[in-house]
Amino acid sequence: MFKTKQRTLLILFLLTFGFTSAQKSTTLNLPKFDHRFMHFGFLLGVNSANFALDRYSPNVEGSDSLYILEPNSTTGFNLGIISAMHLGEHFSLRFTPNLAFAQRKLTYTFQTIDGEKKYVKDIESTLINFPINLKFKSTRVNNFSAYIIGGFAYSLDLASNESAVNDSKDPNDIIVKLKPNDFMGQIGFGTDFYLEYFKFGVELKMSYGLKGLDVKEDNAFSNPIEKLKSKMFLLSLTFEG
Secondary structure, eight states: OHHHHHHHHHHHHHHHHHHHHTOOOOOOSSTTGGGSSEEEEEEEEEEEEEEEEEEEOTTSTTOTTEEEEEEEOEEEEEEEEEEEEEOSSSEEEEEOOEEEEEEEEEEEEEEETTEEEEEEEEEEEEEEEEEEEEEEEOOOBTTEEEEEEEEEEEEEETTOOTTOOOOOSSGGGOOOOBOSEEEEEEEEEEEEEEOSSSEEEEEEEEEEESSOOBOOOSSTTTTTEEEEEEEEEEEEEEEEO
């Protein structure tokens, strides 16, 4: 699936830059937009949140009956504001703090005497993200330009369950704990359309966690995990004026 997403991103990227060369001359909207020192706006986005299971140890003590451990993605949404500082004709520095509602799942399949038994652990997160990205945009062609973007972000999970008590004997009640603080690398691309009164953009960005989020505990759901990292794709609509 990850390779399929990579191919999709590449195709969209090539089509975007191909579109710039096909533009015909037209009246310029917002001709002085990129000459200002700063501008502001907001974003609306749909995210696909998941985990990257860095390493998996199937034979650790207490989890030798675990057959499969699989992270699964779900869909959420983001709301945020945009502040951009222009560094020249092609570069700008962007700070886009946003609130993200996300949910991720871990599916455990155990091999028991009675056959396979599955447990699905739902992990809900309310994230405040603080991304700082460097944006490199193409030369504007009439009312259109394309760009690539990259940088880093700090994320705080307001719904972190790190301090929860995990003393239940029922496997269904045991939770997988996550730390509240995360640091992520980000990369993506997008397109800008200069309209009469504001600039409208479409952006696709991937965030990948740089540290393990799992809280180590001695139970059948925590022991098999050596490191659990965050991963998110975000498709945003941006409105900048």
